[in-house]
Amino acid sequence: MESITKNAISIEKVQSSKIALVDFDNLAFGSVFSDHMLVCDYRNGAWENPKIVPYGPISLAPAAKIFHYGQSIFEGMKAYKDDTDSIFLFRPKDNHKRFNISASRMSMPELPEEYFMEGLKTLLELDKAWIPQSEGSAMYIRPFMFASGEGFHASPADAYKFMICLAPSGPYFAGKVKVLIEEKYSRSANGGVGYAKTGGNYAGQFHPTQLAKSKGYHQVIWTDDHKHENIEEAGAMNIFVRIGDTLITGPTSDRILDGITRKSVLEVAESEGIKTEVRTITVTEVVAAAKDGSLKEMFGAGTAAVISPIAGFGYRDTDYELQEVENSYAALFKKRITDIQYNRAKDPFGWRVEV
Incomplete structure (x- = not known):
């Protein structure tokens, strides 16, 4: 499988952060998104270098197979910040392992561990200020992959897009x-x-x-x-x-x-x-x-x-x-x-x- 280093991840920073507009004392779960996201394309049988870009819409053709045959997978993770401003993940390699199990079942390409881990860490370091520090709050992390290849024939796509988006979230409380x-x-x-x-x-x-x-x-x-x-x-x-x-x-x-x-x-x-x-x-x-x-x-x-x-x-x-x-x-x-x-x-x- 391919390998990647942090230096191979290109970064395009936002011109102006929107963090000042966020009320971190009243964060709903998974509805506010940080400044940046990671994007990585699979084309011609190989993963390309990941890119970190400003969070925003993406463009897909109407014939992209995600819309027709549902090839999509995701993971749910969190990043936590302690009282010294250090950042921690919880069992992230288990998430990566399960991500690839899901990919295999859905006839999608597996993602190398380095792409997953180095991409995630680089993104978190860039948007570190977005990680909430109040009790029960955390940075919710959504790695996902979907079929971007085009065609109406019922078969696996020939191109895929892997992304990671970050959502600072308050305590998740469902009551009784x-x-x-x-x-x-x-x-x-x-x-x-x-x-x-x-x-x-x-x-x-x-x-x-x-x-x-x-x-x-x-x-x-x-x-x-x-x-x-x-x-x-x-x-x-x-x-x-x-x-x-x-x-x-x-x-x-x-x-x-x-x-x-x-x-x-x-x-x-x-x-x-x-x-x-x-x-x-x-x-x-x-x-x-x-x-x-x-x-x-x-x-x-x-x-x-x-x-x-x-x-x-x-x-x-x-x-x-x-x-x-x-x-x-x-x-x-x-x-x-x-x-x-x-x-x-x-x-x-x-x-x-x-x-």
């Missing part, structure tokens, strides 16, 4: 989340693309999620595509269930994304001596545990919120509430992980990477 266990729609299927971070996976979630919201819920709990008997994901997050003192999450598969926060939760749990089980979780088991009081916690795990506690769930016209518990696993995991991310604690796992 109430979810609906889905019994009709499926997020993914065996042999499908559920394990890839491709745009269509998320587009397909919007309709059933809106239906759930119309019934008073915030999100959907996805179940298996065959009989809707097994709990698989919570909205766009991996799901964890605590029954008694045991933490349970489903195994990764063709249908379930191999979440980086998910892996981190499992490793923190092991270090804390918490019993974990990676196995199939049935809806019947969860409903029975809710009825007999052994269901202590349910929460989603993902980049945006890190941990998103679930306050209750609906199933077949019945709502089940979860009472707040002392010594919450969700609270423990969120503190352990965010303390590492923000350089407030030692990192015994080797997850934190300084830029």
Whole structure:
């Protein structure tokens, strides 16, 4: 695979920064964008040198295959700034690895690690002033790739564009989340693309999620595509269930994304001596545990919120509430992980990477 150095990345700086127009005390998630973005084209069977340019619109032909056959993938990451103004990433090589897994599944070219890491670090250094420093805030990072090659024939494109955009974001707080266990729609299927971070996976979630919201819920709990008997994901997050003192999450598969926060939760749990089980979780088991009081916690795990506690769930016209518990696993995991991310604690796992 190709390699690249920082010196090979060309930089075109903005003439005038828009940072003074941003209210960093009231940042919504993923809706404000920094001054610059990284762009790198794949043409004639090879990746060209990356460029950093002012953030702005891009031009594509109407026949670009992204519009017709949906070849697109992305990652979600964050950069954190500690009280000494140092910048840190959290498990970035895991993001790169998963990016290429997604690329392979979508018949897209893999991206060399140096392009991903050096491009990202150079962009973050350039827009360092945009990284918020207040509690719970971070720089959300969106690496993505899509088919820019043209043609109406149903086949992989011959050209692609890799980009990274940065969005300074405030604390992601969803409040008490109430979810609906889905019994009709499926997020993914065996042999499908559920394990890839491709745009269509998320587009397909919007309709059933809106239906759930119309019934008073915030999100959907996805179940298996065959009989809707097994709990698989919570909205766009991996799901964890605590029954008694045991933490349970489903195994990764063709249908379930191999979440980086998910892996981190499992490793923190092991270090804390918490019993974990990676196995199939049935809806019947969860409903029975809710009825007999052994269901202590349910929460989603993902980049945006890190941990998103679930306050209750609906199933077949019945709502089940979860009472707040002392010594919450969700609270423990969120503190352990965010303390590492923000350089407030030692990192015994080797997850934190300084830029």
